[in-house]
Amino acid sequence: MIPIVCTVRGCGAPLHREGTRYVDDRGHSFDIARSGYVNLLQPQDRRSREPGDAGDAVAARRRLLDAGAGEALIEALAATVAELGQLPGARALDIGSGEGSILGALTGRFGFEAAGIELSARAADLAARRHPGVLWLVANADRGLPLADGSIDLILSITARRNPAECARVLAPGGRLVVAVPAADDLAELRETALGRVIREDRAAKVIGEHEALFEAAGRRESRDRKRFTAEQLGDLLAATYRGGRAGRLERVSMLDGLAVTLSHTIVVFRPRSMARR
Secondary structure, three states: OOOOOOOOOOOOOOEEOOOEEEEOOOOOOEEEEOOOOEEOOHHHOOOOOOOOHHHHHHHHHHHHHHOOHHHHHHHHHHHHHHHHHOOOOOEEEEEEEOHHHHHHHHHHHHHHHHEEOOOOOOHHHHHHHHOOOOEEEEEEOOOOHHHEOOOEEEEEEEEEOOOOHHHHEEEEEEEEEEEEEEEEOOOOHHHHHHHHOOOOHHHHHHHHHOOOOEEEEEEEEEEEEEEEHHHHHHHHHHHOOOOOHHHHHHHHHHOOEEEEEEEEEEEEEEEEEEOOOO
């Protein structure tokens, strides 16, 4: 069982399951939602009444992944994980797990004991309904990871927010952090059509710089695919990627019969610097 901890300010005590809730020895309690996720988000960790991605963005992302938009990325992640030699039963954590498709696919393939952390309760609800074997948590990973020190063998951050200090804290000895970010040409055709420009950015270099104080880059892989999307699916791409898309962007893509779009990511494997020479 993945060891989660209480998120009440100043607590951090271990949580254990009692029926339909998680409790600690100090009397704090967190109900398990009907779909199966657990909301650990505290009032001080909210920036809005409904934190995280809006419902239309969550639903759009699920439709795209169901249509195969994430196949190449999932295969590249699977190849990366296989090279790491993670065994069935290893503890895996996905930070910013969204509606759960990627972690669900990897867990089914590798037999992980897995948890996903997501700020959006809507996304966690969708994830829990489809992948009941994973522990889905609603929490603000930017503020902290509700997990015990040294408890996780593999951490994933797939086009999501990152917290290097907390990742270093919860990684077990020999553990690895795998980060995937959009490559420079990701969605280039859509950006040209909807935004009128393509800015090519090396996000992998930025990620490596963010982590260099605590982690050393230990591997890299590229994922690239090109798929043709209908006008409706292009709208989903905008909703999932550009916070819903403004009216002008949606109007431009709605006039198309379809568009072939590049889907590309860079995957970087990190190991903690304390383990870099082992």
